[in-house]
Amino acid sequence: xxxxxxxxxxxxxxxxxxxxxxxxxxxxxxxxxxxxxxxxxxxxxxxxxxxxxxxxxxxxxxxxxxxxxxxxxxxxxxxxxxxxxxxxxxxxxxxxxxxxxxxxxxxxxxxxxxxxxxxxxxxxxxxxxxxxxxxxxxxxxxxxxxxxxxxxxxxxxxxxxxxxxxxxxxxxxxxxxxxxxxxxxxxxxxxxxxxxxxxxxxxxxxxxxxxxxxxxxxxxxxxxxxxxxxxxxxxxxxxxxxxxxxxxxxxxxxxxxxxxxxxxxxxxxxxxxxxxxxxxxxxxxxxxxxxxxxxxxxxxxxxxxxxxxxxxxxxxxxxxxxxxxxxxxxxxxxxxxxxxxxxxxxxxxxxxxxxxxxxxxxxxxxxxxxxxxxxxxxxxxxxxxxxxxxxxxxxxxxxxxxxxxxxxxxxxxxxxxxxxxxxxxxxxxxxxxxxxxxxxxxxxxxxxxxxxxxxxxxxxxxxxxxxxxxxxxx
Amino acid sequence: xxxxxxxxxxxxxxxxxxxxxxxxxxxxxxxxxxxxxxxxxxxxxxxxxxxxxxxxxxxxxxxxxxxxxxxxxxxxxxxxxxxxxxxxxxxxxxxxxxxxxxxxxxxxxxxxxxxxxxxxxxxxxxxxxxxxxxxxxxxxxxxxxxxxxxxxxxxxxxxxxxxxxxxxxxxxxxxxxxxxxxxxxxxxxxxxxxxxxxxxxxxxxxxxxxxxxxxxxxxxxxxxxxxxxxxxxxxxxxxxxxxxxxxxxxxxxxxxxxxxxxxxxxxxxxxxxxxxxxxxxxxxxxxxxxxxxxxxxxxxxxxxxxxxxxxxxxxxxxxxxxxxxxxxxxxxxxxxxxxxxxxxxxxxxxxxxxxxxxxxxxxxxxxxxxxxxxxxxxxxxxxxxxxxxxxxxxxxxxxxxxxxxxxxxxxxxxxxxxxxxxxxxxxxxxxxxxxxxxxxxxxxxxxxxxxxxxxxxxxxxxxxxxxxxxxxxx
Numbered sequence: 001x002x003x004x005x006x007x008x009x010x011x012x013x014x015x016x017x018x019x020x021x022x023x024x025x026x027x028x029x030x031x032x033x034x035x036x037x038x039x040x041x042x043x044x045x046x047x048x049x050x051x052x053x054x055x056x057x058x059x060x061x062x063x064x065x066x067x068x069x070x071x072x073x074x075x076x077x078x079x080x081x082x083x084x085x086x087x088x089x090x091x092x093x094x095x096x097x098x099x100x101x102x103x104x105x106x107x108x109x110x111x112x113x114x115x116x117x118x119x120x121x122x123x124x125x126x127x128x129x130x131x132x133x134x135x136x137x138x139x140x141x142x143x144x145x146x147x148x149x150x151x152x153x154x155x156x157x158x159x160x161x162x163x164x165x166x167x168x169x170x171x172x173x174x175x176x177x178x179x180x181x182x183x184x185x186x187x188x189x190x191x192x193x194x195x196x197x198x199x200x201x202x203x204x205x206x207x208x209x210x211x212x213x214x215x216x217x218x219x220x221x222x223x224x225x226x227x228x229x230x231x232x233x234x235x236x237x238x239x240x241x242x243x244x245x246x247x248x249x250x251x252x253x254x255x256x257x258x259x260x261x262x263x264x265x266x267x268x269x270x271x272x273x274x275x276x277x278x279x280x281x282x283x284x285x286x287x288x289x290x291x292x293x294x295x296x297x298x299x300x301x302x303x304x305x306x307x308x309x310x311x312x313x314x315x316x317x318x319x320x321x322x323x324x325x326x327x328x329x330x331x332x333x334x335x336x337x338x339x340x341x342x343x344x345x346x347x348x349x350x351x352x353x354x355x356x357x358x359x360x361x362x363x364x365x366x367x368x369x370x371x372x373x374x375x376x377x378x379x380x381x382x383x384x385x386x387x388x389x390x391x392x393x394x395x396x397x398x399x400x401x402x403x404x405x406x407x408x409x410x411x412x413x414x415x416x417x418x419x420x421x422x423x424x425x426x427x428x429x430x431x432x433x434x435x436x437x438x439x440x441x442x443x444x445x446x447x448x449x450x451x452x453x454x455x456x457x458x459x460x461x462x463x464x465x466x467x468x469x470x471x472x473x474x
Numbered sequence: 475x476x477x478x479x480x481x482x483x484x485x486x487x488x489x490x491x492x493x494x495x496x497x498x499x500x501x502x503x504x505x506x507x508x509x510x511x512x513x514x515x516x517x518x519x520x521x522x523x524x525x526x527x528x529x530x531x532x533x534x535x536x537x538x539x540x541x542x543x544x545x546x547x548x549x550x551x552x553x554x555x556x557x558x559x560x561x562x563x564x565x566x567x568x569x570x571x572x573x574x575x576x577x578x579x580x581x582x583x584x585x586x587x588x589x590x591x592x593x594x595x596x597x598x599x600x601x602x603x604x605x606x607x608x609x610x611x612x613x614x615x616x617x618x619x620x621x622x623x624x625x626x627x628x629x630x631x632x633x634x635x636x637x638x639x640x641x642x643x644x645x646x647x648x649x650x651x652x653x654x655x656x657x658x659x660x661x662x663x664x665x666x667x668x669x670x671x672x673x674x675x676x677x678x679x680x681x682x683x684x685x686x687x688x689x690x691x692x693x694x695x696x697x698x699x700x701x702x703x704x705x706x707x708x709x710x711x712x713x714x715x716x717x718x719x720x721x722x723x724x725x726x727x728x729x730x731x732x733x734x735x736x737x738x739x740x741x742x743x744x745x746x747x748x749x750x751x752x753x754x755x756x757x758x759x760x761x762x763x764x765x766x767x768x769x770x771x772x773x774x775x776x777x778x779x780x781x782x783x784x785x786x787x788x789x790x791x792x793x794x795x796x797x798x799x800x801x802x803x804x805x806x807x808x809x810x811x812x813x814x815x816x817x818x819x820x821x822x823x824x825x826x827x828x829x830x831x832x833x834x835x836x837x838x839x840x841x842x843x844x845x846x847x848x849x850x851x852x853x854x855x856x857x858x859x860x861x862x863x864x865x866x867x868x869x870x871x872x873x874x875x876x877x878x879x880x881x882x883x884x885x886x887x888x889x890x891x892x893x894x895x896x897x898x899x900x901x902x903x904x905x906x907x908x909x910x911x912x913x914x915x916x917x918x919x920x921x922x923x924x925x926x927x928x929x930x931x932x933x934x935x936x937x938x939x940x941x942x943x944x945x946x947x948x
Binding site: 027028033081082104105106110137139153154155166167168169170171173174177178180181219221247248249250251252253255256257259260261284285286287315316317318319320321322323324325326327328329330335353354356358359360362369394396397400401402430431432433435436439454455456457 | 501502507555556578579580584611613627628629640641642643644645647648651652654655693695721722723724725726727729730731733734735758759760761789790791792793794795796797798799800801802803804809827828830832833834836838843868870871874875876904905906907909910913928929930931
């Protein structure tokens with residue numbers, strides 16, 4: 001049974017006041033970057049700077065200890081050397097702080113016994129002081145609704161319903177940036193490093209009952225309490241999709257993970273099987289993680305995995321059709337043939353040579369005739385065997401071979417078609433030689449809530465994985 | 475024994491005069507786009523427009539037949555309906571034309587007996603008239619040294635030593651654009667569609683002895699004369715690297731290929747084994763094709779496949795290190811541990827916490843300290859077990875967390891390091907939230923001749939495949 005931990009996590013993800021402890025003299029100091037980014041992001045709460053030896057930071061008064069701060073402090077973010085963390089935790093306890101996040105590194109991940117002992121002492125102090133520790137060796141929490149930015153990462157995006165937990169700060173940053181680039185809102189995210197107090201099962205358990213979270217992404221290098229992790233994961237995955245990237249699959253990766261977050265990686269085959277049994281979606285890299293989260297939130301469930309592919313929007317699309325067919329099939333999708341009615345409808349207006357009126361459909365629409373593209377999409381949408389339409393376009397071919405305006409007309413067509421709800425549509429729009437126009441078109445598609453992929457491989461992999469997920473769900 | 479076909483292919487790839495046959499009234503007409511693009515590209519030869527019913531095209535006189543043209547005509551590009559091609563070939567024979575390329579489609583790929591018979595007649599006329607046919611159902615030839623652009627694709631890049639043959643026009647365009655984006659020069663490329671006269675073994679045979687060709691890329695959907703194809707491929711692959719992408723691997727892909735270029739696809743497992751035995755490099759998609767060609771031309775052979783990974787150039791790189799370790803090992807690369815000397819050297823200046831001084835090396839260089847980055851690279855370069863260094867950087871983290879200037883300093887550092895020839899270096903620079911700065915930095919790296927990849931997955935896959943290729947070469 002999942003425990004309802006929402007009250008307990010309130011100060012972790014929604015602190016009303018934050019104290020930044022560290023040094024603020026130069027960019028190279030963690031404290032400088034944490035405070036600067038919170039100020040730049042416009043954190044919606046009270047901010048305090050704390051340094052034993054400095055009096056001022058970014059025009060703010062610098063307190064010499066946490067206990068000196070006049071008002072209450074919910075959350076403390078710490079960038080001080082590891083040797084001074086225990087004294088700092090005593091101050092936090094005295095002040096009644098609720099959550100302490102450590103950017104500070106140099107604990108168990110150093111491989112030294114001393115680091116492990118220090119972590120044990122820290123946890124004891126947290127338990128006694130009735131507060132939580134985030135990390136150490138992490139960049140902390142990202143909650144866009146209160147403009148709480150994640151440590152040294154200055155990014156701030158829209159609020160949404162995806163929540164993320166990651167042992168790696170770099171990876172949580174990449175997931176956040178990947179979501180921002182796609183206009184995909186995040187509810188909350190945390191990088192928890194060594195996870196000595198709050199660990200992956202804790203964050204998962206909280207996200208499981210958090211009504212603002214509809215899908216979960218997690219990057220893990222290892223778990224401390226395996227039994228608890230798997231129990232929690234199974235229960236959460238039964239309620240909402242959980243996408244997991246496991247780092248440290250190989251011997252070299254596991255060695256790196258041990259130095260990174262002090263994690264002991266188990267054999268990957270064991271992990272992989274267990275993740276499947278627990279009902280989680282397993283991905284292989286950060287790009288897949290973001291693709292899958294986007295697909296879960298933006299593409300209606302299609303457990304059959306039946307896709308139609310439409311290519312050749314402004315030039316020949318034969319090669320694209322062959323590639324898409326191969327890649328979709330290899331990704332576990334099905335490409336149902338069109339019925340006689342749909343073929344007849346297509347034949348009624350596709351009269352030019354070069355077009356291929358099967359599925360994949362290559363319209364080879366040389367002039368980028370918008371009426372015919374619309375008719376083509378509607379004909380395919382009328383095919384009952386098709387669940388999702390994949391539209392393939394090459395921005396540079398369209399911009400240079402036809403016109404930049406043509407690209408934006410095709411983007412508008414995709415948006416109108418998606419809004420018509422005739423059938424779910426996703427767009428493949430690879431990078432190339434017209435990046436500024438392509439990025440404009442992509443932004444328009446993302447803003448309209450479409451799923452856009454940079455290659456047919458990534459589209460097919462995401463749609464394949466997610467359709468199998470929905471199929472298992474029944 | 476490969477035949478020397480250089481004289482025979484001279485008018486195919488280096489025509490001195492081109493006649494464009496078609497209609498020039500609107501953009502939707504193939505003739506219009508072929509002629510416009512040749513004019514825009516600045517083709518270095520004589521251009522003629524030919525149309526039975528039009529008198530003028532883009533300010534040029536329009537001849538009503540090929541035989542009306544006053545000067546010699548080496549190459550004819552044709553965009554007329556399939557029904558009129560035989561009469562046109564008679565004109566070509568009468569004029570002494572050497573190569574005829576058909577954008578015209580509607581032949582064997584239509585699946586109709588009529589189309590197959592027409593193709594047989596065309597080949598007869600070519601043999602009798604002593605000229606070659608390129609296509610039909612293709613976009614023709616790209617030779618940047620004479621500014622001969624490939625049909626409706628308006629792109630024009632640098633001249634180099636990669637040559638490409640592709641049944642698909644869309645795919646040849648994507649390979650050309652991929653090379654242009656990477657500043658990777660192409661010697662020549664051809665899209666040959668149904669390949670009824672000149673077919674894949676012909677282009678391969680010519681490229682094999684062409685002194686301007688150092689690496690070959692080919693996209694194939696099927697071969698007519700399997701024995702000849704495999705014999706030629708084996709001989710060419712013994713002389714220079716041949717990278718092959720086979721379309722129509724799956725049932726759906728094969729069905730699409732048959733409608734696209736009339737190709738009959740053989741079982742993929744047979745192809746795959748035969749390609750390996752012939753000594754070719756097999757890739758799965760267009761991105762891989764371009765990555766592999768770039769790797770072959772830009773990264774010195776490292777048959778051991780021993781890489782060092784350097785992350786954390788301007789922030790923590792622990793997650794990147796774990797990911798790189800997993801992905802490189804899964805791609806068949808080796809990540810040798812650093813020797814005691816190299817570790818000692820690294821420890822002498824990496825004194826901050828968070829850094830991981832193994833291979834993968836996470837410098838976690840928070841301030842982006844350039845001196846320390848240089849020292850780090852040099853220390854790794856001194857490791858005899860390491861063949862190639864993979865530098866991982868996130869443009870958006872650097873630009874937003876440090877400064878855009880920092881990104882360009884890191885790019886300069888990579889260029890200087892590459893120029894020092896201490897050890898081959900490649901760069902992983904993923905897209906993100908600072909695209910204009912990232913593209914500037916990437917362009918700088920490409921212009922300096924470095925290999926740059928958009929993800930560690932693509933870098934590892936390319937380096938793994940190419941190192942195994944060199945290892946087999948012995």
